[in-house]
Amino acid sequence: MKRFAGFVIKEFLHIFRDYRTMVILFGIPVAQILIFGFVITNEIRDVDLAVLDMSRDEETRGITERVEASGYFTIQKRLESPGEIEAVLRSGTARAVIVFGQRFAERLPGEDKAQIQIVADASDPNTATLVTNYLNAIFTSYEMELVKPSPVPHLIETQERMVYNPNMEGVYMFVPGTMAMILMLICAMMTSITIAREKETGTMETLLVSPLRPFQIIAGKITPYIVLSFINAITILLLSYFVFGLPVHGSLVLLLAQCLLYTVMALSLGILISTVSNNQVTAMMISMFTLMIPTILLSGFIYPVENMPPLLQWLSYIMPPRYFIEIIKNIMIKGTGILFVWQQTLVIAAMTVVFVGASVLNFKVRLE
Amino acid sequence: MEDVAVKAEGISKAYNGHRVLENISFQIEKGEVFGFIGPDGAGKTTLFRILSSLILPEKGEAFVYGLNVVDKYRDVRNITGYVAERFSLYRDLTVEENIRFFATVFGTTLSENYDLIKDVYRNLEPFKNRRAGRLSGGMKQKLALCRALIHRPQILLLDESTTGVDAVSRREFWEMLHKLKAGGMTIALTTSYMDEAAKCDRVALLYNGRIMKTGSPDGIADSFGLDLIQVRSQRLYAVKKELEKLPSAPSVSLFGDSVHVISGEKGLSLEDIEGFLKKRGFEDTQVERSRPGIEDCFLALSRGYKKKGTDGEGY
Amino acid sequence: MEKVIEAVDMTKKFGSFVANDSLTFNVGRGEIFGLLGANGAGKTTAIRIMCGLLRPTSGKITVAGMNVYRQAERIKRRIGYMSQSFSLYEDLTILENIRFYGGIYGLPERVIRRKSQELAEKLDFWRIRNSLIGSLPPGWKQKLSFSIAVMHRPDIVFLDEPTSGVDPDTRRQFWDLIYETAAEGITVFVTTHYMDEAEYCERVCIMADGRIEATGSPADLKELYGAGSIDDVFVKIARPPRG
Numbered sequence: 001m002k003r004f005a006g007f008v009i010k011e012f013l014h015i016f017r018d019y020r021t022m023v024i025l026f027g028i029p030v031a032q033i034l035i036f037g038f039v040i041t042n043e044i045r046d047v048d049l050a051v052l053d054m055s056r057d058e059e060t061r062g063i064t065e066r067v068e069a070s071g072y073f074t075i076q077k078r079l080e081s082p083g084e085i086e087a088v089l090r091s092g093t094a095r096a097v098i099v100f101g102q103r104f105a106e107r108l109p110g111e112d113k114a115q116i117q118i119v120a121d122a123s124d125p126n127t128a129t130l131v132t133n134y135l136n137a138i139f140t141s142y143e144m145e146l147v148k149p150s151p152v153p154h155l156i157e158t159q160e161r162m163v164y165n166p167n168m169e170g171v172y173m174f175v176p177g178t179m180a181m182i183l184m185l186i187c188a189m190m191t192s193i194t195i196a197r198e199k200e201t202g203t204m205e206t207l208l209v210s211p212l213r214p215f216q217i218i219a220g221k222i223t224p225y226i227v228l229s230f231i232n233a234i235t236i237l238l239l240s241y242f243v244f245g246l247p248v249h250g251s252l253v254l255l256l257a258q259c260l261l262y263t264v265m266a267l268s269l270g271i272l273i274s275t276v277s278n279n280q281v282t283a284m285m286i287s288m289f290t291l292m293i294p295t296i297l298l299s300g301f302i303y304p305v306e307n308m309p310p311l312l313q314w315l316s317y318i319m320p321p322r323y324f325i326e327i328i329k330n331i332m333i334k335g336t337g338i339l340f341v342w343q344q345t346l347v348i349a350a351m352t353v354v355f356v357g358a359s360v361l362n363f364k365v366r367l368e
Numbered sequence: 369m370e371d372v373a374v375k376a377e378g379i380s381k382a383y384n385g386h387r388v389l390e391n392i393s394f395q396i397e398k399g400e401v402f403g404f405i406g407p408d409g410a411g412k413t414t415l416f417r418i419l420s421s422l423i424l425p426e427k428g429e430a431f432v433y434g435l436n437v438v439d440k441y442r443d444v445r446n447i448t449g450y451v452a453e454r455f456s457l458y459r460d461l462t463v464e465e466n467i468r469f470f471a472t473v474f475g476t477t478l479s480e481n482y483d484l485i486k487d488v489y490r491n492l493e494p495f496k497n498r499r500a501g502r503l504s505g506g507m508k509q510k511l512a513l514c515r516a517l518i519h520r521p522q523i524l525l526l527d528e529s530t531t532g533v534d535a536v537s538r539r540e541f542w543e544m545l546h547k548l549k550a551g552g553m554t555i556a557l558t559t560s561y562m563d564e565a566a567k568c569d570r571v572a573l574l575y576n577g578r579i580m581k582t583g584s585p586d587g588i589a590d591s592f593g594l595d596l597i598q599v600r601s602q603r604l605y606a607v608k609k610e611l612e613k614l615p616s617a618p619s620v621s622l623f624g625d626s627v628h629v630i631s632g633e634k635g636l637s638l639e640d641i642e643g644f645l646k647k648r649g650f651e652d653t654q655v656e657r658s659r660p661g662i663e664d665c666f667l668a669l670s671r672g673y674k675k676k677g678t679d680g681e682g683y
Numbered sequence: 684m685e686k687v688i689e690a691v692d693m694t695k696k697f698g699s700f701v702a703n704d705s706l707t708f709n710v711g712r713g714e715i716f717g718l719l720g721a722n723g724a725g726k727t728t729a730i731r732i733m734c735g736l737l738r739p740t741s742g743k744i745t746v747a748g749m750n751v752y753r754q755a756e757r758i759k760r761r762i763g764y765m766s767q768s769f770s771l772y773e774d775l776t777i778l779e780n781i782r783f784y785g786g787i788y789g790l791p792e793r794v795i796r797r798k799s800q801e802l803a804e805k806l807d808f809w810r811i812r813n814s815l816i817g818s819l820p821p822g823w824k825q826k827l828s829f830s831i832a833v834m835h836r837p838d839i840v841f842l843d844e845p846t847s848g849v850d851p852d853t854r855r856q857f858w859d860l861i862y863e864t865a866a867e868g869i870t871v872f873v874t875t876h877y878m879d880e881a882e883y884c885e886r887v888c889i890m891a892d893g894r895i896e897a898t899g900s901p902a903d904l905k906e907l908y909g910a911g912s913i914d915d916v917f918v919k920i921a922r923p924p925r926g
Contacts, residue, residue: 003472006473014461201459209445210445367417532844667855
């Protein structure tokens, strides 16, 4: 135990001595979260819309006014026929078109369901997602007011049609996705580099000839970084809460525990990477290429998993961020408890065990 | 068997088809200073990594204090103090932090073994708050030695500890080693400085992965029976160039401020050489017989190996 | 004798640390000049200044007739440099290395080809000219690397511990090369930890703690300090390094 403590103290000394790395470790996540977040939130202001109102009744006028009054949108054009939709989108006059179905007010109270269609230009997918989500929110609130007396759900059925890029995910997708990616990358990189550095500077040779066992070295390496990563995770959570207004509807304790588990998993993965890399550059490269690209592309962070070819979908099952994104979305946005995420939690826990186990087995007690 | 500290039998090792060690066998007695003398690329580091259990031999067996370096590697590591060729302590930690860390790792403390390392540590103490990376070469070497002693090993394995270190620091280092030896420590080391051979009890001359000769420095020099003539002159290089033209084609080499001539089968007398040089206008020469040193032996042996083409390279 | 290096009060400070403290010395054309000193005595700093890699804090220094402050780039064309850590590209062949370094110094293709052949004869490597450098023994690499450093006929060649760890035989062959080069009028400026090699220099300069403690021929220094060898002179002069 004393050996382990001594090892952890030594690691902390390394960390505090190397303040430049610290700046990067804490600076990058903050910068990235802010960049990703602001790219999304800033653009939704006075977005140009067109309206094709085939009913022209009280309700459709009401909704249109509500949309205009929101401050997010300006109605640039009122269309006369569906044939014009393509033209306004193509010319860029409008980023999206709201289409009210026929006999809107008439159908609203009945079983029939009133129809609104949003046709969005998804060549800029972020904006398209935002536009549809904001419009949806406006429609929903309008609907809520309507149904107050008799709570019959879904009187208005909104249909989104994404031209050029269908099936976009929600606005809250980005923050959890960025969180999952940044934590994964930073954690894995930290541990993979720290062992690789010992190999590079030759200190690993000295550690090897000492009575330390592989597990002690690995645990000693992970422990200090758990603290750092956890601070990182909290920073990211605070940013997403205060700057981007991402809610925490579920249990905060559960959320933090999940972050902790996820960072330990990523740190162990870093250790596993370090057991196969001989220097810091290799460790960094492996972390970047095997983690970053797949995380972005396969975890459902940017492209929805359901739309991928089966092979890639299958691959996405081994992407840890995929599970973490589901977990935080559940806890933060939907406000669900452990009962809804225990499977994903178990997967991440199992991955952690596998990574640590493989690292211990793969750890070379000799130089070759 | 009781007195044997290290025993190696037929150790061979190759990397990528290149033979690094070829059938190496030797014995190191307890309490002696044993030096492996040879240039870079002779296989010294590979041999020491095998002895310290860091790499596996391909063929052959090695025992440190009776422990097989392959099966009992954990025990071997506990009783050896290995210092790698490269400075392998934490450069971003201070002298004291390094010592403290490695003491904890070995489950001991600085004060517990202070009597053993005090001679070395006393030199370092004024710099104990300096980061190891900012120490001079000589100080780094002392810190590395301190680290290797922290767990009171039975044997020190020092790989190229004096390489690139200046002459003054090297002298100090050797004084420390001799004190440790006096305390009963077995010391095995490698060096490419031939002059350090004289400071060892016994040496092995290593060249191209083979041991050319083992014995005490004096014993090796005597066993040669080399007939060595030493020539001094103000114009040393010119003298060397002339002597190479001697009809008996002896081996002629520069040795510091003199030229060493080792005559071939025919034999050369002092007068032969003096006369030869005088005829060519070298008046100020002093010619005398001298006792060959380890470097003379090494030169003769390695040239022999090259001629025979047994070095496998053929350059 | 024509001076190829002239240094008057050469000083280099790194913050409050004085690495070179008013060094004054000169080196003549074709001379073999040795710089000795403990680790950290300031040898590498001095060499870097003369190679135009470091700007001195003060002092008047000319190398090959050029000012180190203003003509650093031109100096680089007139010098050769080889260090213990400098190695040829291990993953290129002998000929490829020669061609590359010839190219750096702007030698025309036909000169490079002629030089390659000359070198091949001198070092006897024609048979293995297409072998990768990485497969050669260390001593051999040092000889080749030296020959390449003087391929463009510089005024001065700086050698920073060129023979460290090289076997005794190759070390002597290396010094043969040095003598031949000096005889052709190229000044050789060398640092070494081997005290017997100090004896091979025409003049040596011993540094300690950033200052020059003694300069002169090995014979003169031995007489001056009443020592039997340069090793003894060195130990008398060079204080143990302070940390």
